[in-house]
Amino acid sequence: MSLSLKNIIFDWSGVINDNQVTTFRVINKMFQHFGVPTISHEEFRREWEQPFMLFYHKYLPDLDLAEEIRAYNHIYPEIKKDFPPTPYPGIVGLIKSCLNQAKVLYIVSSDYRPHLLGEVEDFGLKDAFNEIVASIHDKQAALRNLVINNKLAPGQTIFIGDTAHEIDVGKKAGIKTAGVTWGIHTEERLKRAQPHYLAHNLSELEAVILDH
Structure with missing residues (x-):
């Protein structure tokens, strides 16, 4: 795909x-x-x-x-x-593959910004992201503003999350969405949110976001 x-x-x-x-x-x-x-x-x-x-x-x-x-x-x-933070197995390699294909990467997260930036650096991803939006309570406005301010083409843009909320705000922003089942929400809850794509493992996520 x-x-x-x-x-x-x-x-x-x-x-x-x-x-x-x-x-x-x-x-x-x-x-x-x-x-x-x-x-x-x-x-x-x-x-x-x-x-x-x-x-x-x-x-x-x-x-x-x-x-x-x-x-x-x-x-x-x-x-x-x-319980120190660790990257999901293989995700750092996938991010680097995205960069090798000239993908432009962003983060939208509710995590406290100083904690998140420290983890980004610990994971060896300090220069991987074009913009990091963090310390936000509701992702809907933040995601919409990111798309608008960076003039991201909806058909070429995807939001990847692990909860139904992220699927919902991605669709409201008019972009593609992918849910991953290794996070907080179960596969059943993610399916109810009807993401465009559902990834059970890294290979399935790679098939969605990398060019083949």
Whole structure:
């Protein structure tokens, strides 16, 4: 399969950064911090929503965004000492193959920008991305603005995410979408969002975004 894609927009966590378990542990630590019961990994994947405050308000209805950000940014560095971020196996090579084919790469992520930039450098991808948009709560406006400001042709542009929200905002931005099943949302949830493409492994993602 070759779509002659030129512009590849990645979500970070759950797509490039294989940190699903880390995120789950951070959230349970936050729940302990705020005095609510922890949840199972299965419940985490089932209940996760974006924008992420939709998820937190299921358990902490009075939590505000600023308080969530403070707690998350305090707890995340502690958890990642024991569960350090690692790239999804083979994804760094795929990104470099994209660059070899003159693809233009971007990131749109809710991750805290200083954490994300450090991980980008740790993964050896410091100069891989044309633009990194991070520290955002709702990706819809951020993705639309990225497409408009960079004059990206919709037919040559794809957003790759691991949640239904990313599929939804990609379609609303008028671009192609691909869901990957190794992130937070299950294959069933991704299918309900009806992405243009669904990748169960790196080979399937490569078949979508690389020219052959």
